[in-house]
Each structure stands twice: as structure tokens, then as C-alpha cells.
Amino acid sequence: MDKATVIAKLSEKFADALSLQEDEHGEITGSVNREQIMDVLRFAKEDKELQFIFLTDITAVHYPDQQKDFAVVYHVHSWVHKIRMRLKVFLEKSDLNIPSATALWNGANWMERETYDFFGVNFKGHPDLRRILNMDSMEVFPMRKEYPLEDPNRVDKEDKYFGR
Amino acid sequence: MSKTITRITSNQPVFKDSDPQDSLVTLNLGPTHPATHGVFQNVLQIDGERIVSCVSTIGYIHRAFEKIAEHRPFYQITPLTDRMNYCSSPINNMGWHMTVEKLLGIEIPKRVQYMRVIIMELARITDHIICNGILGVDTGAFSGFLYLMQEREAIYEIYEEICGARLTTNIGRIGGFERDFNDVAWAKIRAFLDRFPRVLKEFEDLFVRNRIFIERTSGVAAVTPEQAIDYSWSGPLLRATGIDYDIRVQDPYCSYEEFDFEVPVGTNGDVYDRFMVRNEEMWQSMRIIEQALQKIEKEPKGVFYADVPGFYLPPKEQVYNNMEALIYHFKLVMGEVETPKTEVYHAVEGANGELGFYLINDGGRTPYRLHFRRPSLINYQMFAHMSEGMVLADAIINMSSLNVIAGELDA
Numbered sequence: 001m002d003k004a005t006v007i008a009k010l011s012e013k014f015a016d017a018l019s020l021q022e023d024e025h026g027e028i029t030g031s032v033n034r035e036q037i038m039d040v041l042r043f044a045k046e047d048k049e050l051q052f053i054f055l056t057d058i059t060a061v062h063y064p065d066q067q068k069d070f071a072v073v074y075h076v077h078s079w080v081h082k083i084r085m086r087l088k089v090f091l092e093k094s095d096l097n098i099p100s101a102t103a104l105w106n107g108a109n110w111m112e113r114e115t116y117d118f119f120g121v122n123f124k125g126h127p128d129l130r131r132i133l134n135m136d137s138m139e140v141f142p143m144r145k146e147y148p149l150e151d152p153n154r155v156d157k158e159d160k161y162f163g164r
Numbered sequence: 165m166s167k168t169i170t171r172i173t174s175n176q177p178v179f180k181d182s183d184p185q186d187s188l189v190t191l192n193l194g195p196t197h198p199a200t201h202g203v204f205q206n207v208l209q210i211d212g213e214r215i216v217s218c219v220s221t222i223g224y225i226h227r228a229f230e231k232i233a234e235h236r237p238f239y240q241i242t243p244l245t246d247r248m249n250y251c252s253s254p255i256n257n258m259g260w261h262m263t264v265e266k267l268l269g270i271e272i273p274k275r276v277q278y279m280r281v282i283i284m285e286l287a288r289i290t291d292h293i294i295c296n297g298i299l300g301v302d303t304g305a306f307s308g309f310l311y312l313m314q315e316r317e318a319i320y321e322i323y324e325e326i327c328g329a330r331l332t333t334n335i336g337r338i339g340g341f342e343r344d345f346n347d348v349a350w351a352k353i354r355a356f357l358d359r360f361p362r363v364l365k366e367f368e369d370l371f372v373r374n375r376i377f378i379e380r381t382s383g384v385a386a387v388t389p390e391q392a393i394d395y396s397w398s399g400p401l402l403r404a405t406g407i408d409y410d411i412r413v414q415d416p417y418c419s420y421e422e423f424d425f426e427v428p429v430g431t432n433g434d435v436y437d438r439f440m441v442r443n444e445e446m447w448q449s450m451r452i453i454e455q456a457l458q459k460i461e462k463e464p465k466g467v468f469y470a471d472v473p474g475f476y477l478p479p480k481e482q483v484y485n486n487m488e489a490l491i492y493h494f495k496l497v498m499g500e501v502e503t504p505k506t507e508v509y510h511a512v513e514g515a516n517g518e519l520g521f522y523l524i525n526d527g528g529r530t531p532y533r534l535h536f537r538r539p540s541l542i543n544y545q546m547f548a549h550m551s552e553g554m555v556l557a558d559a560i561i562n563m564s565s566l567n568v569i570a571g572e573l574d575a
Contacts, residue, residue, distance in 0.1 A: 107396030110545040133223035
């Protein structure tokens with residue numbers, strides 16, 4: 001089964017929820033809405049032909065300039081077809097809720113805890129959603145773009161001094 | 165203060181007031197415990213020697229690499245990757261270089277790829293030396309560790325010849341290497357290959373058929389393939405359960421498809437199988453290095469970087485004497501490089517499993533977002549679940565066979 005067939009099969013099943021394409025590095029990428037992400041993952045995992053059985057990673061990205069400013073990114077891998085697929089779910093900051101993938105893979109547990117720890121994404125149905133790497137008493141979600149790494153008053157690293 | 169003292173009449177001790185055997189003991193294993201080989205904590209509730217529950221706490225050496233990476237140009241991220249799995253940092257370095265090269269679409273000369281293969285396989289050997297040696301120590305056999313550790317030293321000397329550093333290597337550049345391997349390095353690689361099989365054989369003789377070792381490890385912490393996939397395991401741990409998923413074969417990078425080697429798999433997924441898989445991987449790594457040395461003979465000499473002047477940091481003497489090199493140097497250091505606005509995921513077979521780099525680039529000076537898929541973190545999460553019902557001594561050797569590297573765990 002090649003990538004085009006996988007895309008066709010998934011697009012046919014989730015016609016209105018899913019937009020998939022093959023990127024220049026040979027991975028299938030696309031975005032799904034929040035309501036159907038679990039259905040898509042479950043179908044991709046349990047379908048006899050697709051067999052995306054391996055959850056590679058879950059993480060998130062913050063895009064402060066977009067209206068839906070957070071993306072939760074799932075990487076799944078179909079070993080038999082040697083195909084990787086990357087699915088993004090865009091969320092708004094005011095409503096960072098998404099169903100937990102721990103219902104499908106136990107391995108999603110710590111990946112989601114890490115994503116929660118750094119971005120504040122609330123995975124509904126997660127058995128133990130608490131911080132994993134940062135201190136429990138921390139009040140912010142540090143990987144969001146509004147938290148600078150260095151002293152924000154420093155001017156010597158501004159882009160305009162590098163001709164941009 | 166009147167307390168009934170009950171005489172012991174039989175062999176069974178009698179406790180009247182509060183029977184300590186009625187309650188569970190809470191034991192803090194870590195954060196700095198010699199048996200954890202790293203900074204992470206497990207709070208265990210134990211009943212005698214039996215673990216009733218286990219809660220893992222990690223993050224003691226979290227250094228915010230993903231956040232720092234958003235503020236560093238690409239070439240300055242290499243030292244961050246060193247400090248993840250510091251037992252095999254060259255694999256991390258090469259993985260990162262290849263990720264950026266994939267992003268930029270750089271074609272790497274074959275000779276450089278083979279040099280990278282040599283370095284990565286040497287790193288895999290050092291990592292497995294540590295893991296298997298320490299596993300021996302945890303079961304009570306120190307000698308094997310001692311013999312093998314000497315050979316790790318030899319590999320570190322090879323690193324020293326190549327890049328000057330030993331542990332946090334920072335080997336290579338985006339586009340190739342910073343300098344060619346010198347004659348001493350080649351000689352040391354050759355000498356290592358000549359000497360190591362004998363040492364590894366001796367190490368195997370000490371353990372493989374050793375009754376005590378087998379009884380301590382065989383059947384301990386056995387994991388089924390289904391469980392391993394469910395917990396997203398990868399690397400030697402996954403292969404010990406019988407699944408032949410190796411990224412070097414599955415999704416070849418760096419010309420691994422040209423090499424002839426075998427992917428060892430286990431059958432039971434227990435500690436013994438993990439030990440055997442790692443041992444066999446060391447033999448296979450040596451096979452790969454031998455082949456790489458032969459292949460390099462046929463390649464043009466002196467090529468150690470790709471001809472991509474905009475992306476490869478030029479040699480210093482050229483920067484001082486050549487206008488173009490000076491411009492490229494300035495542009496690279498100042499981050500004036502044109503990079504495609506795209507996303508890329510690149511995975512390499514790290515010593516512990518699938519080491520992935522998820523890079524989002526917006527064309528700026530630094531990555532927009534960089535996420536490390538760290539095999540230690542994902543492999544380790546099953547530990548708490550596995551430990552329940554296990555004897556404490558078994559949990560310790562299980563932990564050392566998972567080869568959890570705290571730096572990779574916490575990033």
C-alpha cells in the first residue's frame with residue numbers, strides 16, 4: 001500500500017474532517033478537527049490494511065499569530081507500509097481541550113503529560129494529567145511563545161540589528 | 165507506659181501493639197541513589213521485598229532544551245543534543261545534522277556518510293558497553309564491567325582524535341565534519357576493531373551461560389510484543405520482545421541500506437533477552453564499521469564535507485584569507501541563511517531507540533519549534549507499571565536493562 005492509497009482511503013472515510021497530503025519529505029501530513037481526531041487515530045490504528053499501530057510522538061506547537069493558536073501534533077507510523085503520518089489538531093487558547101489518546105495507546109500517557117506541562121493542553125480522559133518535568137508549583141506553561149527565554153529588555157539580539 | 169511484652173514461644177515472632185508486617189513501607193529510590201544510575205526518583209510502597217506500588221518522578225535535570233533551541237541558530241543546537249543521551253552523543257549530533265540537511269535538501273558525499281556511520285556505530289558500542297556492563301554490576305558481577313570499560317576508553321580516545329572532546333562530543337557540522345579524521349584516528353579505529361572482538365567474547369563468556377546471571381535475569385520483567393507497541397517502545401527493548409523494528413533498516417538514512425548486517429531480536433522480552441540483543445548489536449556494529457572502512461577506501465580521499473558554501477561553516481584559515489568565506493561565515497553566524505519554511509521529522513536509530521527530531525522552520529534565524537522524541541522518556545514510562553508485584557532486586561536490574569539516561573529523560 002503506497003501513500004496515495006492511504007491518503008485516498010482515509011480521505012474517503014473522513015471526507016469532511018480530514019485534509020491530507022504528502023509533503024516534500026515523503027510524510028503524510030494533514031489536519032483534523034478535535035471532534036474526530038480519536039476516530040481517525042482509531043481507524044488508522046485498527047484498520048486491517050492501514051495498520052498505523054505505532055504512536056511515535058505527541059507534542060504541541062504554539063502559533064500566537066493564528067486565530068486557532070495551538071496545534072497538537074500526532075506522529076503515527078505504519079511499520080508494514082513504512083509510512084509515517086503527522087496529524088495536527090488546531091485549538092484555541094480559550095478552549096484547550098482534546099480527547100486523550102491514552103484510550104488507544106498507553107504510551108501516550110507521558111507524551112501527553114509533557115505536552116500539558118509545557119503548553120497547557122488539557123487532555124480529556126487522561127488518567128493522571130499533571131506536570132512531568134517542571135515543578136508542580138509552576139503556574140505558567142513555559143513553551144508558549146509569550147514566555148521569553150532571556151531578559152526581554154535585551155536589545156542586542158533583536159532581528160532588526162541583523163537586517164531583518 | 166505499660167506495654168505488653170509477649171514472649172516468643174515458637175519460631176514465629178509475635179507483635180502485639182502494631183504489627184509492622186501489617187503496614188507497607190514507603191521507600192524513596194532516588195533521586196540520587198546509586199542503583200538508579202541517574203537523577204530520577206521512584207517512590208515505592210513495599211511489602212517486605214515485594215513492590216506494591218511505584219510512582220516515578222522525573223525532571224530533576226530538566227534543562228529546557230526545546231525552549232533554548234528556539235533561540236539558537238541551527239549550528240548552535242548541536243551541543244544541546246550532546247547533553248541528551250550523553251553515553252552516545254555522536255548519534256544525537258549526527259541525527260541533528262541529518263535533520264537540518266533534510267530540511268535544506270543537502271546531498272552529502274558518500275565518504276562523509278560512511279564516516280558518520282563509523283562514528284554512530286562506535287557510539288552505539290559505547291552505549292551498549294555501559295548498559296550491559298552496569299547490568300552485570302547490578303547482578304553482582306563486576307569483572308565484565310571492568311574489562312569492557314577499558315574499551316569504552318579506547319573509543320573515547322578515537323573521539324578525542326576526531327573532535328577533541330570525549331563525552332559531550334559536538335562532532336561534525338551541518339554538511340559534514342569540521343575536519344578530516346587524522347591518521348591516528350584511523351589507526352585507533354583499526355586497532356579497536358582488532359582488539360574488541362576478543363574482549364567482547366570474554367565478556368560474553370562471563371555472562372551468557374552463567375547460571376547465576378541467567379537465574380537473575382531470565383524471565384524477569386518479561387514484556388510481550390503487544391505491550392511493547394502499546395507503550396511505544398523502540399530500540400533494543402522492543403527488539404528483545406521479538407519485533408524487528410530498526411530504523412536503520414526500516415527507514416534507512418546515511419546509506420545504511422548499503423550495509424550488510426543483521427537485526428537481532430529476542431523472544432521473551434525479559435532482561436536476559438535485552439542483554440543478548442545489545443550484545444549482538446555490538447557484534448553487528450563492528451561488522452558495519454568494517455564494511456564502512458572498506459567502502460571509504462574506494463571513495464576520493466580528503467572529502468569530509470558537502471560542497472554547500474551557504475550552509476557549511478567554512479574553515480577558519482579561509483575565513484581570514486578569503487572574502488567569500490568571510491561572507492559565508494558572517495552570514496551563517498548571524499543567521500542570514502535562506503532556509504525553506506517547512507516541517508520535517510527525522511528519526512535515527514539511537515542506542516536506546518527511535519531518536520526523533522521534529523523541526524518546524526519559519527525561515528528565521530532559529531527553529532520555530534524543535535521537539536526531541538527521546539526514547540528514554542517513552543521507554544521508561546512502563547517502569548512503574550512493570551514494577552508492581554516485582555521483587556525490589558528484580559526492579560533494579562529491570563531499570564538498568566531499560567538503560568534510562570537521565571539527560572535524555574529530562575532534556
